[in-house]
Amino acid sequence: xxxxxxxxxxxxxxxxxxxxxPVLWFLLRAVPxxxxxxxxxxxxxxxxxADPTPVTQRTPWWLxxxxxxxxxxxxxxxxxxxxxxxxxxxxxxxxxVMIDAGWAAAPGWQETQARAAQAVExxxxxxxxxxxxxxxxxxxxxxxxxxxxxxxxxxxxxxxxPQPWETRYPVDPARFLSGAPKRLDTxxxxxxAEHVHxxxxxxxxxxxxxxxxxxxxxxxxxxxxxGGAQPALTLSASAPGDLPAILAMGPDPQGVPxxxxxxxPPPPTAGPxxxxxxxxxDLPPELRNRVTRFVLEGEASAxxxxxxxxxxRRRKVALVGDARATEGQALLSPLHYxxxxxxxxxxxxxxxxxxxxxxxxxxxxxxxxxxxxxxxxLAQWVAExxxxxxxxxxxxxxxxxxxxxxxxxxxxxxxxxxAGGALSWGAPRGIAPFAGDGLFAGLSIPAEVMxxxxxxxxxxxxxxxxxxxxxxxxxxxxxxxxxxxGQLVLVHSSANxxxxxxxxxxxxxxxxxxxxQSARVDDRAETEATAAAGAPHWQPQLVLDGLGRPxxxxxxxxxxxxxxxxxxxxxxxxxxxxxxxxRAALNAGGPVTPATWPGAVVESSGAAPGTALGGWLLAxxxxxxxxxxxxxxIIAGSRRPRxxxx
Amino acid sequence: MPELLLAAERLAAAxxxxxxxxxxxxxxxxFWQYRPATxxxxxxxxxxxxxxxxxxxxxRERERQTPQAAAIWVAGGPGMDWTGDPARPTKAxxxxxxxxxxxxxxxxxxxxxxxxxxxxxxGRMQAETLARDLLAAGPADLPPPGTLRPQRRLVLIGxxxxxxxxxxxxxxxxxxxxAGGALLQVLDPxEEAFPFSGAVRFRQPGGDAHQTRNAGALRDRxxxxxxxxxxxLSRMAEAAGWHFGTHDTAAPPAQALLxxxxxxxx
Numbered sequence: 001x002x003x004x005x006x007x008x009x010x011x012x013x014x015x016x017x018x019x020x021x022p023v024l025w026f027l028l029r030a031v032p033x034x035x036x037x038x039x040x041x042x043x044x045x046x047x048x049x050a051d052p053t054p055v056t057q058r059t060p061w062w063l064x065x066x067x068x069x070x071x072x073x074x075x076x077x078x079x080x081x082x083x084x085x086x087x088x089x090x091x092x093x094x095x096x097v098m099i100d101a102g103w104a105a106a107p108g109w110q111e112t113q114a115r116a117a118q119a120v121e122x123x124x125x126x127x128x129x130x131x132x133x134x135x136x137x138x139x140x141x142x143x144x145x146x147x148x149x150x151x152x153x154x155x156x157x158x159x160x161x162p163q164p165w166e167t168r169y170p171v172d173p174a175r176f177l178s179g180a181p182k183r184l185d186t187x188x189x190x191x192x193a194e195h196v197h198x199x200x201x202x203x204x205x206x207x208x209x210x211x212x213x214x215x216x217x218x219x220x221x222x223x224x225x226x227g228g229a230q231p232a233l234t235l236s237a238s239a240p241g242d243l244p245a246i247l248a249m250g251p252d253p254q255g256v257p258x259x260x261x262x263x264x265p266p267p268p269t270a271g272p273x274x275x276x277x278x279x280x281x282d283l284p285p286e287l288r289n290r291v292t293r294f295v296l297e298g299e300a301s302a303x304x305x306x307x308x309x310x311x312x313r314r315r316k317v318a319l320v321g322d323a324r325a326t327e328g329q330a331l332l333s334p335l336h337y338x339x340x341x342x343x344x345x346x347x348x349x350x351x352x353x354x355x356x357x358x359x360x361x362x363x364x365x366x367x368x369x370x371x372x373x374x375x376x377x378l379a380q381w382v383a384e385x386x387x388x389x390x391x392x393x394x395x396x397x398x399x400x401x402x403x404x405x406x407x408x409x410x411x412x413x414x415x416x417x418x419a420g421g422a423l424s425w426g427a428p429r430g431i432a433p434f435a436g437d438g439l440f441a442g443l444s445i446p447a448e449v450m451x452x453x454x455x456x457x458x459x460x461x462x463x464x465x466x467x468x469x470x471x472x473x474x475x476x477x478x479x480x481x482x483x484x485x486g487q488l489v490l491v492h493s494s495a496n497x498x499x500x501x502x503x504x505x506x507x508x509x510x511x512x513x514x515x516x517q518s519a520r521v522d523d524r525a526e527t528e529a530t531a532a533a534g535a536p537h538w539q540p541q542l543v544l545d546g547l548g549r550p551x552x553x554x555x556x557x558x559x560x561x562x563x564x565x566x567x568x569x570x571x572x573x574x575x576x577x578x579x580x581x582x583r584a585a586l587n588a589g590g591p592v593t594p595a596t597w598p599g600a601v602v603e604s605s606g607a608a609p610g611t612a613l614g615g616w617l618l619a620x621x622x623x624x625x626x627x628x629x630x631x632x633x634i635i636a637g638s639r640r641p642r643x644x645x646x
Numbered sequence: 647m648p649e650l651l652l653a654a655e656r657l658a659a660a661x662x663x664x665x666x667x668x669x670x671x672x673x674x675x676x677f678w679q680y681r682p683a684t685x686x687x688x689x690x691x692x693x694x695x696x697x698x699x700x701x702x703x704x705x706r707e708r709e710r711q712t713p714q715a716a717a718i719w720v721a722g723g724p725g726m727d728w729t730g731d732p733a734r735p736t737k738a739x740x741x742x743x744x745x746x747x748x749x750x751x752x753x754x755x756x757x758x759x760x761x762x763x764x765x766x767x768x769g770r771m772q773a774e775t776l777a778r779d780l781l782a783a784g785p786a787d788l789p790p791p792g793t794l795r796p797q798r799r800l801v802l803i804g805x806x807x808x809x810x811x812x813x814x815x816x817x818x819x820x821x822x823x824x825a826g827g828a829l830l831q832v833l834d835p836x837e838e839a840f841p842f843s844g845a846v847r848f849r850q851p852g853g854d855a856h857q858t859r860n861a862g863a864l865r866d867r868x869x870x871x872x873x874x875x876x877x878x879l880s881r882m883a884e885a886a887g888w889h890f891g892t893h894d895t896a897a898p899p900a901q902a903l904l905x906x907x908x909x910x911x912x
Contacts, residue, residue, distance in 0.1 A: 035845035035857060041725030041737075042837045043850040044807050045871045051859050 010080030070624035077617035094129045094184045101136035102167030103588040104191035106301035106546045108216045124150035137168025162546030164302035165568035169197040173204035186211040194593040211600040222303040222589035232280040236592040244297040250290040305548040307585035310517045318349040318356035321367035334367045334495035337503040368393025383484025387519035391495040392455040409481030409488045410457035429471040451500040454492040536579045543575030651777045654746035680704040715758040715766040719789035721804025724852035730836030741803040749776045763792040800827035821886035828889040828909045
């Protein structure tokens, strides 16, 4: 690049064409404008008249200047002028262009690509070998950088894209640089966040030569989800500043995806390095259950998207029991335990069946009671996708037509059984470990849980398939059956401490949470297919690309639970996964810690990569040519004589 | 044709040549006045019906009329069908309008009028014939032979930019048989001002072209030639007892019409 003051030329040899301008001047001067033709009856009086001064009519000087200006502008434009070109990378040896390619680089990816392309172009002009390394943690390019002609790096650069996981650096810098030249300069296009293994890599590169770091020009922002009873969105930013709004996206009642809500984050608090703001998700349950993802407005990166999974959905649970039993002693009421267990994580509705059915709950817990007159409406509600959880109890055991009740997953024997009482033979039973692929997989069973009484089903070939939890003697504790689009669940013991002490333990809350969250899982049919033996695998349903756009998973392999637990990675990109009936999202965003660069030259963010003037000059040349055509038309093109003084 | 006739009637109504009517007693058809008989009046001149109403004898006099004939010719060459500005009528349109209006004025004065060599007739009915003949006239600059007759005046309307020799011959011939007349040169303002400059290729309508590199420098000489042509026509008309006038299409046609009517008055 040739420099003329603040003006640099990418192709200075084109300027030599400027020598031709004076020749053009002479040529243009010699060509007169075309005579315009005029119909004029007085021509007869003109015959025989000779021009008084037989000098060739010259092109007007301003037209000439316009044409020369257009040609000069075109020559200048082709010479690739750049106003205040970006800083030159020092050194003359091999150049390593290191690009952070995690989700954090996505918002400024265009600039990053342009800056890298500029560096590669500069290196090409200087004849330096160039290696491009994308720090996206994907193998396949060997252990270390490969130095070659700049053209190879350019092609790789064009194909590069940010990835939906965190930037990943080589674990072992020595091994990474084993094949590289002893001296090399580095241009590091950083995403601005701190990542593991970065200090070691920076030290190793600084030991080989100069390191120039280009930080992103914009503030890095990320969105993450904190689960729990009240899920909250956490907005992290690498520097203080205005926080963008959070948009809740999802299908509207017609099924058309659109923005459902716009959440304004609270004022941020300064944390270690950056700032964070926490916003509890406080939406009406009908709206909240429809949300499929939360996105940061104006941030195109996978880290600014939180996909909604079972954690976000807040179920509406209706509790229906016998009102008489709740009078007086609260601790004896089964509804009390359910209320305490579900209140933090679900919206509760209480009343009789006739009262709660019009509220369209997701789950109805029917405690120790029969549907009675509402049986038909309840059956229809289940068939349309509701989840009915029934708890056994003394009143249910005393029902005469228990075996004929259609709203039970299994056919029950009337009477039930008691174990461990004064008149029984056996001791109270514990709960058998849960099946590894079942709904309750992974829950730990406290040793003190004992079941003293339960309702027993009739023997049935389907019984094992319908059993979700069983006692140590193999009799079912929780059974379930599908009915229409919904499901019927029966807990064969009571919801209070009368038949078992299950309701007094934390396991009761966890089991209820699982049961409630399994409500309305759309593709329940896949459950049996994907639940493989042994450790569960997470089946990707939808993945994000680096820019936060949802994509179909393609042929992505199911992710083992161990890899899934480690967060987004090349084998498990950010996205929505399903295992059995549970749906969980891997979200890329997390806390953002700004990176520091000891021992490296940091390019100031204000240093623009230079303003290329070529396009403007070409436009100017085109404009001048258009004006020239207009001027020529004014001089010669018009056939109409000018209005004269008559 | 109706448009032309209507415009010409409006124009003719607006123009009153004034001195045309011979308001005195003479030999004519129209009643003029009764006057007391004097010595020398023949007896058959006495109007007995009028005289019987009083004691004196009265003579019935008629208005003196000098019916004359006139022929009008509007040049129809391609150069006439041109205007320098769409807002102005073409020279041919203006010339026809003036010609027809003149014919209407002459008809009003009781004269016989014709276009070209046609038979001159008087009366209101002749107006439509005039308009039809004017529009149907051929593209000739000069009237067909036979137009020139003794005691018949001839009005030539045209631009007279072509060869002046045929016009001169015609005027000489007319002078020879004592036929009076008038020449009206109708020009566009562009032709009178020559507002051109730069490289221009002048093309005559339906004719040759003249190319120049500097039209501005030709202006003075063009205007001089035009002046010379007018002088020549004027001298020629004067020598033959004719009248020569000019008109440009930007001016109101009434001026030229008034001039023509006065020039034709006896």
